[in-house]
Amino acid sequence: MKSGARIRVMLVDDHAVVRMGFRMLLSDTPDIEVVAEAENGEQAQQLCAQALPDVVVMDLSMPGIGGLESIARLTARYPGLRILVLSAHEDTIHPKRALKAGAAGYLSKRSAAEELIQAIGHIAAGRMYMEAALAQRMTLQQLSAQQNPVDVLSAREFEVFIALAKGRSVNAIAEVLNLSPRTVGTHLYNIKQKLGAGNQAEIALMALHAGLIDP
Structure with a gap:
């Protein structure tokens, strides 16, 4: 990105109202320009070549190929592209998987508007950004060498899980x-084999214990 240039942002979320809210917020920021919107990963792939964004602000839970696979595909095709995940998931597993797929930052949707703008600026400048509370929890897990059983699942298996x-x-x-x-x-068969789960109820229980779904 050229010095002094506005940060070109593409919004990717399957909810039009959410995209509209983010667009209105970012439009009031002089250093940021929203150049495209996509409702899923497939559309993001198509629009990226036309809009040439510097930063993609992306949800994870979308129909189609999903956020994690979209991140991997976009970063492989556009090596200079920076992706900020803005997700409702506040566990530590989704951020780890997003960063592994190639994302440069992660925020929960409950973050303040000012933090979203700050995060976009950080990753556009080539730095990483992680919401402070999530970063602290991830660090504590690493220090305790705590590993979650679902870490063995591939990106697609994780979405199916x-x-x-x-x-x-x-x-x-x-x-x-x-x-x-x-x-x-x-995928279901592989998930059961890897996790030692006998049925869908046991899969739900594992996800519940990992904090991946609400009780």
């Missing part, structure tokens, strides 16, 4: 993730 934990059927997951039911069934 979360959907199963929320009680969705194989067919429903297949439709949302644009996969065949057979592929989702294969």
Whole structure:
């Protein structure tokens, strides 16, 4: 990004009202320009080549390929692109997976508006940004060598795992993730094998204990 230039931002969230709120907020910031909006990862891939954003502000829970896979694809295709995750997930597993996929920062949607603007500026300048409370919890887990069982899941398996934990059927997951039911069934089998889970109820219990779903 050229010195003194406005930061070009693309918003990626499947809720139009959320995007509108962020656009209004960022439009009042003189150093930031919202150049594109996408409602899912697939659309983000298409618009990125046209809009050429410096920073993508992205949700994780979206229909289609999902946030984690979108991050991996975008950063692989556009190495200089910086991605800030803005998610409702406040556990430590989602931030770890987002950073591993290539994100440069992570904020929860409960963060103050000023922090979002600050985070965009940080990652546009080539730095990392992590919400302070999440960063502290992640550091404590690393110091205690605490590992969560779901860490063994691939990015796609993790998305299927979360959907199963929320009680969705194989067919429903297949439709949302644009996969065949057979592929989702294969992921389900692998998830059970890796986690030693016997059924969907046990998967939900594991997700609950990990803080990935609400009671």
